[in-house]
Amino acid sequence: MPLRQAATAAGLITGYVADAWFGDPRRGHPVAGFGTVAGALERRWWADSKTRGAGYAVTCAGTVAGLGLAAQAATRRRPSARFALVAVATWAVLGGSGLAAEGREMARLLESGDLPAARRRLGHLCARDATGLDAAALSRAATESIAENTSDAVVAPLLWGAVAGIPGLLGYRAVNTLDAMVGYRSPRHRNFGWFAARADDVVNLVPARAGALLTTLCAPLAGGRTRSAWRVWRRDGSAHPSPNAGQVEAAFAGALDLRLGGTNTYHGAEERRGTLGDGRPPVPADLRRAVRLSRMAGAAALAVAALGAVLR
Known part of the structure; x- marks a missing residue:
């Protein structure tokens, strides 16, 4: 087995452990720095044009992926340096620890009955309009966000790291961040953000389904049922x-015996979503179960990614 493959696998594991142990840096987070630069560029580049939006997305994500590719080439014969860079990149792009912390904090606020604080806190998980949402609606929104972000912030970056190393880790996170910034169907970004949104759909096609499968397999570890999750x-x-x-939201709904989906409001526009699952609506205590399932699915994704990096 080439040392660089072992270094990549070890770097993925180390970065995952660093995220679980240290969480996100309070200041100077690389993803936040990328968002700041991309936001400044968007204000200068913006036009109500899909072509301009595509150029913007390719420039931002391509630059980051190119830097990752250069770093990977520079460490081709230096496994120790490859290990260190993969570990740092993995730690920087993963969001599992922060996701779990937000889920637990939402559970605490809802269990204490502090709805105003819970509505404000929901913005840390998703862009849904929380105005007027009651405890049941907030519980559903947070559960759905935990499920979706288990794929976006944990499973997908790990799998892209296994497949493409440093440029896979950095390039994926850049695409996903751009989707969060400009991919929504707001009047300003309906055309400009179209390419970023479609690019995010493409890079998540396989990881989302892998995340759903891992969620299904890990359901018993969170008190759920594999058969129900699969169905x-x-x-x-x-x-x-x-x-x-x-994909992942449905797997979570089945695993935890919940019913997700419904009508959500984004940027003043209502969006009707299908019903996922046959169970009861989520309650605040279910957020802790969702966090546990998310952590188990993330650990399973790490095992798959590390093995994939070695075999690659």
Whole structure:
């Protein structure tokens, strides 16, 4: 086995452990820095044009992926340096620890009955309009966000790191961040953000389904049922308007015996989503179960990614 493959696998594991142990840096987070630069460029580059938006997305994500490719080439014969860079990149792009912390904090706020604080906190998980949402709606929104971000912030970066190393890790996170920034169907970004949104759909096609499968397999570790998770995933995964988000959300719904989906409001516009699952609506305590399932699925994704990096 080439040392660089072993170094990549060890770097993925080390970066995952660093994220679990240290979480995100309070200051100077690389992803936040990328977002700041991309935001400044968007303000100068913006036009109500798909072509301009595509150029913007390719420039931003391509630059980051190119830097990763240069770093990978420079460490081709230096396994120790490859290990260090993969570990740092993995730690920088993963969001599993932060996702779990937000889920637990939402559970705490809802269990204490502090709805105003919970509505404000929801913005840390998703862009949904939380105005007027009650405890049940907030519980559903947070559960769905934990499920979706298990794929976006944990499973997908690990798998891209296994397949493409440093440029896979950095390039994936750049695409996913751009989607969060400009991919929404707001009047300003309906055309400009179209390419970023479609690019994010493409890079998540396989990871989202892998995340749903891992969620299904890990369901018993969170007190759920594999058979139910598999059945709901296969039946309801495509009922969601997103080609990817519904996959993992349906698997979570089946695994935890919940009913997700419904009508959400984004940027003042209502969006009707399909119903996922046959169970009861989520309650605040279910957020802790969702966090546990998310952590188990993330650990399983790490095992798959490390093995994939070695075999690659």
